[in-house]
Amino acid sequence: MDAFIARQPIFNKKEKVVAYELLYRDSFENYYKGNDEDKATCNVIANVFSLVGVDKITWGKKAFINFPKKLITDDVIPMLPKNVVIEILETVEPTPRVVNACRYLKGCGYTLALDDFIFDKKYIELLDLADIVKVDFKMARYEKKFILNNTKNNNIKFLAEKVETQEDYNKAKNLGYDLFQGYFFSKPTIVSAKDIPKEKLIYVEILSELSKKNVDIVKLKSLIIKDLSIIYKFLKLINSSMYGLKSKILSPHQAITYLGEIESCKWLYVIVLGSMGSYRSSEIVRASIVRAKFCERIGSKLYPDDLEKQYNFFIVGMLSMLDVILERNMESLLGELFLEKDVREALIGKGNKYREVLDLIISYERARWDECTEFSKKLNINISAVVKEYIFALNWANII
Structure with a gap:
């Protein structure tokens, strides 16, 4: 293209x-x-x-x-x-x-x-x-x-x-x-000292667990089962035509075992973030999902043999508008999560490779084509690959 x-x-x-x-x-x-x-x-x-x-x-x-x-x-x-x-x-x-x-x-x-x-x-x-x-x-x-x-x-x-x-x-x-x-x-509308509603605290707990470098799968399962909507969405997703399973998966334990830790965590990020949104945030969640997949795909080109880094790129994109969804300051929110230092710094705007990829997708979204070209050159990513991965991310976000 x-x-x-x-x-x-x-x-x-x-x-x-x-x-x-x-x-x-x-x-x-x-x-x-x-x-x-x-x-x-x-x-x-x-x-x-x-x-x-x-x-x-x-x-x-x-x-x-x-x-x-x-x-x-x-x-x-x-x-x-x-x-x-x-x-x-x-x-x-x-x-x-x-x-x-x-x-x-x-x-x-x-x-x-x-x-x-x-x-x-x-x-x-x-x-x-x-x-x-x-x-x-x-x-x-x-x-x-x-x-x-x-x-x-x-x-x-x-x-x-x-x-x-x-x-x-x-x-x-x-x-x-x-x-x-x-x-x-x-853009976030920050309400000073705004509390996270009680019904959403479970989502913050799950995000907190997901953000750990070494996720405690037993604890994660115990948190998931506290919210039936998450269980329902998680099982519906894995039993969809996307995976083409011959027999149904009936429990979160089966789902996590089948998908593996990293893939399960990515889907749970998607589900939890979607559940946290307010009445006006569905587009924000969609945009976050597109960013997550785009960042992950570009990350795989930068670090083809490092699955952990690729996962971190996914997290950076996924959480890039968490402040908009929860109407709270980003730094304050990140204080409740156990993110790696580089991921945390990227999300508050400090320069590193994660931030450069996030800036690339933001410049693309805003049709700032010159900025987009400069970021792609800096990352040594062919601009045609940027377009291809953006379209791929849109398509992926639409399927789920």
């Missing part, structure tokens, strides 16, 4: 993910510019739909994709599935040909979105067709009002872009926005 492809979640008012915007760059050398927009979009379409499969990246949700003028007016789009949202770039002039093409696509059942929208009367015909209007709500506070006053379309949903903090989200919600895009979900 010769293109970067990442994604950014789009949330509704209930903070549930309803779609992903595909973020991409058409080559490892250059950002697309001006007349290369067509090539960039064609490249992402080829990669996502032909080589990878859009459902593997968006997990069955809608995919927002930027379309420049030429591709809107050509016959490319009708070949795409209807869960693609046609995002019309702000650089597209609303010529009669463009408006007619959009009217045709709307009639075909596609969702139309106007990107980075700033009101101008020349866009009224497109506004009348649009399903979604994306606005940088911090830069254009009254844009929504202008739009509603100048269109007959009463079904427009307004999407607030660049929502980077919980405060941004609350402001946009109060302004009447319907959808929200940004990385606000991945």
Whole structure:
């Protein structure tokens, strides 16, 4: 694959993910510019739909994709599935040909979105067709009002872009926005002296045991059986088609014996972290799982013969947003776990190999392609391998 492809979640008012915007760059050398927009979009379409499969990246949700003028007016789009949202770039002039093409696509059942929208009367015909209007709500506070006053379309949903903090989200919600895009979900809202709820203390105990260099399997089993939901999820997972067992495994003891210590611990990290989340954290848990598998896979390239280090890379990715999930300071949380020094330091931002790999996946998630390229060079990992492992991690996280 010769293109970067990442994604950014789009949330509704209930903070549930309803779609992903595909973020991409058409080559490892250059950002697309001006007349290369067509090539960039064609490249992402080829990669996502032909080589990878859009459902593997968006997990069955809608995919927002930027379309420049030429591709809107050509016959490319009708070949795409209807869960693609046609995002019309702000650089597209609303010529009669463009408006007619959009009217045709709307009639075909596609969702139309106007990107980075700033009101101008020349866009009224497109506004009348649009399903979604994306606005940088911090830069254009009254844009929504202008739009509603100048269109007959009463079904427009307004999407607030660049929502980077919980405060941004609350402001946009109060302004009447319907959808929200940004990385606000991945930043911790620290509540001072916030206690971990009693019902979640068992999860912290299990994490504490899992984080030990030499896990006490007997103690781990005794902790697991205190929570029936963990037992249920653990057994359901091992009896799934993923392992293709001929006879069912009926107890945690059997499961751990079959999987082995390291593999069991990895799955228990996934299950426990998912159980710890609040009402808004399902996307955080998914992102943590993707990071864990990505870090482990890159770690296996750096240390192919060291399973312990590979496992530590998995832990670093898995716990990288624990502060967001529990709304507590990361250093305070890590004080309750028995992590190795290098793992602990990586999670609080100190530089080492674990941190470099974590920074690599974070830069990839955020579509900071230049940073991503620099980190991959520093780690001596081919950038095409980075893309491959990201897609693999997304696919793996979607299966479980």
